[in-house]
Amino acid sequence: MSANVIDVENVVAGYTPEVNILNGCxxxxxxxxxxxxxxxxxxxxxxxxxxxxxxxNIRSGQVLLNGDEITGKKPYELVARGVGFVPQxxxxxxxxxxxxxxxxxxxxxxxxLDERLAYAVELFPRLGERLDxxxxxxxxxxxxxxxxxxxxMLKPTVLLLDEPSAGLSPAxxxxxxxxxxxxxxxxxxxxxxxxNANRCLQVVDRGxxxxxxxxxxxxxxxELLKDPKVIELYLGTLAKQH
Numbered sequence: 671m672s673a674n675v676i677d678v679e680n681v682v683a684g685y686t687p688e689v690n691i692l693n694g695c696x697x698x699x700x701x702x703x704x705x706x707x708x709x710x711x712x713x714x715x716x717x718x719x720x721x722x723x724x725x726x727n728i729r730s731g732q733v734l735l736n737g738d739e740i741t742g743k744k745p746y747e748l749v750a751r752g753v754g755f756v757p758q759x760x761x762x763x764x765x766x767x768x769x770x771x772x773x774x775x776x777x778x779x780x781x782x783l784d785e786r787l788a789y790a791v792e793l794f795p796r797l798g799e800r801l802d803x804x805x806x807x808x809x810x811x812x813x814x815x816x817x818x819x820x821x822x823m824l825k826p827t828v829l830l831l832d833e834p835s836a837g838l839s840p841a842x843x844x845x846x847x848x849x850x851x852x853x854x855x856x857x858x859x860x861x862x863x864x865x866n867a868n869r870c871l872q873v874v875d876r877g878x879x880x881x882x883x884x885x886x887x888x889x890x891x892x893e894l895l896k897d898p899k900v901i902e903l904y905l906g907t908l909a910k911q912h
Contacts, residue, residue: 674698674734675828675859676722681731683721690729691717693883699828699861704854706891708867709880709904715863716758718880719830722861723748723755736827750778754826754858758833761817764806768797771805771816775823782825790819793852811842818849822858829853831862835869847873867905871895879904 678697684690691714699705707715720726722733724743732741740748745755763771772790776783791798794815800808805816814834821829834850835843843866851873854860864870871877871891879887879900887900894900 673700673737675701675703675736676861677732677734677737678718678722679732679734681718681721681728681733683717683726683728683731685717685726691726691883692721694731695721695880695883696885697861697878699859701827702854702857702859704850704860704873704875705862706870706874706877707861707863707880708865708870708877709886711865713880714883715880716832717883719755719832719861719863723753723830749824749826752825752827754821754824754829756814756817756821756829756831756834758836762805762808762813762820765804767802767804768808768816769801771820772797772823775820779824782823786823786825790822793822794819794849810838811845814838814842814846815849818853822853826858828859828861831860831864833863833865835864835866843869868895 676699678695681692681695682690683692695718707718709715717726721728723745725745728741732739734740735751735753763774772787773783776786796812797815797819800812805813834846838846847869850860850862862870871894874891877889877891877894878885879894887894887897
C-alpha cells in the first residue's frame with residue numbers, strides 16, 4: 671500500500687483519439703505535502719490534474735489515491751473520498767450567494783455544514799462579510815476564495831488547484847498563495863498547477879516541470895529555482911509570459 675495521497679504512474683492520456691497530451695507522466699504527493707506543477711503553455715499541466723480527477727481519458731498507466739487505484743473514476747466519487755478540486759474558470763455559481771455556494775460544497779455531508787462554514791469564514795474573513803452577496807458581483811479574488819472555500823467543505827485530504835492565480839493582480843496573486851500555504855498548514859495536501867512559475871516554486875515543498883507531456887525536472891521548490899537549466903529553459907520563458 672502506498673504511503674502517498676496521490677501516485678501518478680506512467681500515465682498516457684488525451685482528449686481525442688490517437689492524440690496524447692500526457693506521454694508517460696509520473697508524480698507523487700505525500701500526506702500534507704504542497705506540490706506544484708509548472709511548465710510552458712501546452713505542456714499538459716492542467717491535463718495532468720484532470721487525469722487525476724477522472725476528467726480526461728487515461729489510455730495507459732494508473733492513478734492511486736491513498737494506495738487504491740482510482741484510474742478513470744468519476745469526479746463525484748473522488749470528492750466523496752476526500753479529493754477537493756478548484757477549476758481555473760467558471761468555478762463559482764454566480765447567481766447564488768456566497769453562503770449558498772459554500773453549502774453546495776457540503777451537499778454530500780450536510781451534518782458538517784455549520785462546522786465547515788465556520789472554518790471557511792475563519793480562513794477567508796472576507797467571505798464572512800459577504801455571505802449573503804451573490805457571487806456574480808464579487809471581485810476575481812473573492813470568487814477564488816469562494817471556490818477554494820467550497821472545495822474545502824468536505825474536509826478533503828488533498829486539494830487540486832488549477833492555476834489559482836490566473837487573471838488576478840500581483841497583489842491578489844500573493845494573497846492566493848498565502849491562503850494556499852495557510853490551507854496546507856492545516857494538514858491538507860495540495861497539488862497545484864500554476865503559470866506563475868517563480869512564485870509557485872517559492873511556496874511549494876516540491877515541484878515538477880512538465881514539457882511536452884513528460885516530467886522534465888523534479889525537485890524541491892528551492893532546488894528548481896536555483897537550477898541553471900530550469901532557469902534557462904523554463905523560468906525565463908515563463909516569466910516573459912506574464
